[in-house]
Amino acid sequence: MSQPVILCRELTKSFRGRRAVDGLSFTVFRGEVYGLLGPNGAGKTTTVECIEGIRRPDGGTVEVLGMSHASHGAAIKARLGVQLQSAGLFPGLTVQETVDLYRSFFPRALPTAEVLRLAGLAEVRRADPNRLSGGWRQRVALALALVNDPDVLFLDEPTTGLDPAARREVWDLIRTLQGRGKTVVLTTHYMEEAARLCDRVAVIDAGRMLAEGRPDDLVRRAFAESAIEFAVPPGLDPARLQALPGVTRVAAGAGTCTLYSLGVPDTVASLLQLSGEQGFPLERFTVRQATLEDLFLRLTGRRLQPETGGAA
Amino acid sequence: MPALGAIYAATARQFRRDGMALLFTLLLPVLMAAFFGLVFAEDPAGQDGLRPAERYVPGMLSLGLLWLGVFGTAPPLVQLRVLKVFRRIGATPLPPAVFLAGQIAFRVTTGTLQAALLLAYGTLVHGIRLHGNGLVLIPVVLLGAALFVALGCLLAAFARSGEAVIALGQVVQFPMMFLSGTLFPLDMLPGFLRPAASAMPLTYLNDALTQVMLGAPGLRPLWLDCAVMGGLLVALSLLAARLFRWE
Numbered sequence: 143m144s145q146p147v148i149l150c151r152e153l154t155k156s157f158r159g160r161r162a163v164d165g166l167s168f169t170v171f172r173g174e175v176y177g178l179l180g181p182n183g184a185g186k187t188t189t190v191e192c193i194e195g196i197r198r199p200d201g202g203t204v205e206v207l208g209m210s211h212a213s214h215g216a217a218i219k220a221r222l223g224v225q226l227q228s229a230g231l232f233p234g235l236t237v238q239e240t241v242d243l244y245r246s247f248f249p250r251a252l253p254t255a256e257v258l259r260l261a262g263l264a265e266v267r268r269a270d271p272n273r274l275s276g277g278w279r280q281r282v283a284l285a286l287a288l289v290n291d292p293d294v295l296f297l298d299e300p301t302t303g304l305d306p307a308a309r310r311e312v313w314d315l316i317r318t319l320q321g322r323g324k325t326v327v328l329t330t331h332y333m334e335e336a337a338r339l340c341d342r343v344a345v346i347d348a349g350r351m352l353a354e355g356r357p358d359d360l361v362r363r364a365f366a367e368s369a370i371e372f373a374v375p376p377g378l379d380p381a382r383l384q385a386l387p388g389v390t391r392v393a394a395g396a397g398t399c400t401l402y403s404l405g406v407p408d409t410v411a412s413l414l415q416l417s418g419e420q421g422f423p424l425e426r427f428t429v430r431q432a433t434l435e436d437l438f439l440r441l442t443g444r445r446l447q448p449e450t451g452g453a454a
Numbered sequence: 455m456p457a458l459g460a461i462y463a464a465t466a467r468q469f470r471r472d473g474m475a476l477l478f479t480l481l482l483p484v485l486m487a488a489f490f491g492l493v494f495a496e497d498p499a500g501q502d503g504l505r506p507a508e509r510y511v512p513g514m515l516s517l518g519l520l521w522l523g524v525f526g527t528a529p530p531l532v533q534l535r536v537l538k539v540f541r542r543i544g545a546t547p548l549p550p551a552v553f554l555a556g557q558i559a560f561r562v563t564t565g566t567l568q569a570a571l572l573l574a575y576g577t578l579v580h581g582i583r584l585h586g587n588g589l590v591l592i593p594v595v596l597l598g599a600a601l602f603v604a605l606g607c608l609l610a611a612f613a614r615s616g617e618a619v620i621a622l623g624q625v626v627q628f629p630m631m632f633l634s635g636t637l638f639p640l641d642m643l644p645g646f647l648r649p650a651a652s653a654m655p656l657t658y659l660n661d662a663l664t665q666v667m668l669g670a671p672g673l674r675p676l677w678l679d680c681a682v683m684g685g686l687l688v689a690l691s692l693l694a695a696r697l698f699r700w701e
Contacts, residue, residue, distance in 0.1 A: 196544040196700065216547040230542025233533065234468035246460035247548040286542070 144172040147294055147325045148193055153202035154349075155188050162188040164349035165202070175316065175326040177340035177357075179333070179434060181444070185349035186329035187227065190296050193327070194224050207293065220249055223292030225283045227299050231271045238267040241285055248290035260318075261285035262311060276303040284312070294325045301335060313339055333435040345438060352441045357434055364440060365432035367391075367402035370409060374399045375422035386412045393439070402432070457548055461556025468530075469564070479526045483518030483568055484575045487511050491579065504668055511576040512663035513636035518568045519598045520630060520656055524623040527561055527606025532619040535610070544700030551695055558603050565599025566592075573667075582667060590676075591666050597683050598659040604690040605655070611697035630656045635664075640673065658682045 148170040155163040163185045170176040178186040191197040193204050195211040195218060204211065206218045231240055238254060241263075245251035258264045261281050266274060271282045280303060287295055297316070301309040316326055316339055330336050336343045337357045345353040345360070353360055367390055374380060380394035388405030403409040406429055417424050439445060469475055487510055494506035534540055543553065569591070576582035584591060609626065613619035631637055633647060634656035643651060651657050662679040665672040672679065 194545050196541055216549075219545060219547040222545065224542070224545040226538065226542050226545070230539045231537065232464060232468065232539055233537070234471045235464055239464065239467065243460050243464045244546065246457045247543065247546040249547070290546075 144174075146170065147172050147207060148176075148327065149203070149205040150189075150193060151203045153189065153192055153204065154200050155185075155192060155197065156200055157188075161349050163192070163199070166344075166346070166349065166351055167202075168344055168351065168354060170325060170327060172325055173320065173323055174341040175320055175328060175339050177336040177343035178327070178329040178346055179331070179336040179340075179343045179438075180329075180346035181331055181438075184331075184346045186346055187298055188349075189346075190298060190327060190329060194222060194296055195219055196224075220290065221293045223287035223290060223295040225287040225295070225297045225300060227283075227302070230286060231279065231282060233272060234270070236268050237263055237271050237274075237282055237285075240271060240282065241289060244286050245289045250291065251289050252291045257285050257288050260288055260315065262315075277305065277308045280304060281308075281312075284315070292324065294327065295319060296327045298329050299331070300328065301330070301332065309335075333433055333438070337434055343434070345434070345441065347438075347442050353437065361432050361434060361437055364437050365402065367404050367432060368406050368429060369432055369436060370401040370403055370406065370413070370427075370429050372399055372427040373397055373423075373425040375417075375424065378420075378422050383413070386416070398426075402436075457552050458556050458559070461553055462560050465557060465560040469560070475526070479518075479522060479564055480568055480571060482521065483514040483572045486517065487514040487572060487575060488579070490514070504670055505580075508576070508580045508582060508668060509664075509670075511572065511580060511582055512667040513660055515569055515572050515595075515663055515667075516598070516634065516636050516656055516660040517631065518572065519565050519595070519602050519659065520627060522561055522565050522568065522599060523602025523604070523606035524609065524627050525620075526564070527557070527603050528609040528613065528619050528623055529616060531557065531607065531610035532613050532616055535614075536616060540700045550698050550700060554607055554695065554698060558600065558607065561603045561606075562596060562599045565603070566595055569595040576667070584667060584669075588666075591663075594659075594662050594666055594676075594680065597680060597687065598663070601655060601659070601683050601687045601690070604687055604694055607694040607698065608690050611694055611699070630654045633657070635660045635673075655683065655686050658686075 146169045150169070151167050153163050153166045154161065166189055178189060180186050188197065192199040193206060195215050207221060209218050211218060232243065235243065238258065241254050241257050245254065258267050261284050263281055263285055266278060271279055280300065284297070284300060287297065301312050304312065313335070316328070320326060328339060340357060342355060343357050343360065344351050355363070374394055374397055380392050380399045383389060383399070383401055384392050386401070386409050388403040388409040389401050390404060391402040393400040401409060410429070413424070435445065490510035491507040494510070497506045499505045605626070609619060609622050613622050629650070633643070633651045634654045635651070636656065640648070640651050658679040661672045661674060662676055664670050665676050
């Protein structure tokens with residue numbers, strides 16, 4: 143069993159009387175990619191900022207690499223790599239100058255060229271990062287997290303605002319870093335990102351942990367069912383479909399009907415039969431495994447990404 | 455300390471690439487001195503043999519160093535906070551004092567350049583000659599620059615937004631401009647305002663510079679002006695370092 147790198151116990155933090163983090167406890171082990179998954183405003187960023195030592199928690203204990211911030215703040219920070227959502231770019235410095243400046247803040251640093259290469263920034267190294275697109279700035283922020291060849295990396299929403307190709311590149315980089323023995327703590331509200339990258343995820347909402355474990359296990363534990371989805375047919379009350387064989391639950395909203403089924407072939411056969419008898423169409427028909435998104439929906443009654451809409 | 459040098463160099467680059475800041479900070483005292491020089495060009499010399507046009511040269515250097523601190527230091531620092539650069543640096547092991555030291559060191563250099571340019575102007579245009587040992591001007595300029603840059607750091611520790619720091623800067627600079635003897639002599643002030651003048655740090659810098667640059671008699675001995683500035687510098691620096699937060 144590998145050793146714990148981050149110990150977080152009963153962490154609390156309030157802002158103006160509002161509990162942003164409400165008694166979170168978890169442990170992150172060496173070499174794993176640990177995900178904090180939750181909607182915007184769930185308290186993920188505040189949690190990692192307390193672990194990074196840039197916010198002082200109101201209550202609870204945080205131990206990083208066997209040390210506490212109160213007694214060994216600088217020693218911890220020397221071994222952490224931090225990517226903040228807001229990148230921390232000095233106005234008027236090029237990408238390369240920014241990386242060089244941040245390198246000087248650490249007792250030990252990777253060569254600038256290697257940092258730029260890892261983050262895929264070699265071609266824009268002379269550009270003003272504040273004039274680059276959001277995706278590039280995101281990469282500069284990532285580069286700043288790598289300058290000290292850290293043992294533990296904190297990536298806060300690292301792919302927000304990236305196009306799919308750039309997102310895949312960042313995912314590859316995270317796997318590369320894990321391959322080099324780094325521990326990665328990732329916050330995200332993308333279910334797919336958490337499912338693909340994380341060894342373990344903590345599902346967080348309103349500053350509390352709702353579930354923790356391997357993404358597959360979490361979903362399997364919560365859902366023996368698969369999801370059958372289609373556009374709600376005109377004139378059909380989705381609640382009636384509850385009676386179909388195998389169906390455990392029906393969720394409908396925003397034009398999509400989701401049937402959670404323990405026996406997909408039976409459910410589909412009777413659904414098709416019903417559709418033939420009553421003459422209603424089955425459009426945008428899909429069968430899929432339940433996902434972390436379904437889990438979050440079940441735990442909170444809400445979607446991770448409200449903007450995507452869908453059943454509620 | 456490699457970080458200190460890197461912060462100094464990075465700040466110098468930012469400054470160099472911001473043309474307006476460069477022009478404003480370095481040349482404003484010369485431009486102001488030239489303006490007053492033209493306005494009062496015809497005015498006769500006073501009892502001490504100094505013409506008003508000359509008298510404005512040290513005053514503009516005092517104001518230049520005040521602006522260097524209040525508008526050349528505080529707003530850029532607040533900008534770094536607003537851009538969350540401070541928060542990002544807070545996640546590194548860099549001590550805030552080293553960051554501030556790099557910022558201060560660069561601005562004190564800028565203040566020295568300001569002084570050199572103004573001195574060149576004063577010498578060439580008004581024929582000012584440094585009184586006594588001209589080398590005394592160097593420590594006085596360094597002390598004055600450090601004092602007002604420390605004041606700027608203190609303002610930056612208080613202000614939370616770009617608008618707030620400009621407003622705060624105005625509040626600090628306005629009475630100082632009028633109650634320090636830079637724009638008009640202190641003996642023109644009504645009696646009840648005299649104590650206020652003694653409370654302005656700029657009064658002491660202006661008095662010191664007038665003595666060193668013009669050889670005019672001061673309100674106080676030069677050493678006392680410098681001692682007051684030194685004391686203020688220590689007090690403001692300690693307060694700024696105490697109040698400064700990365701967050």
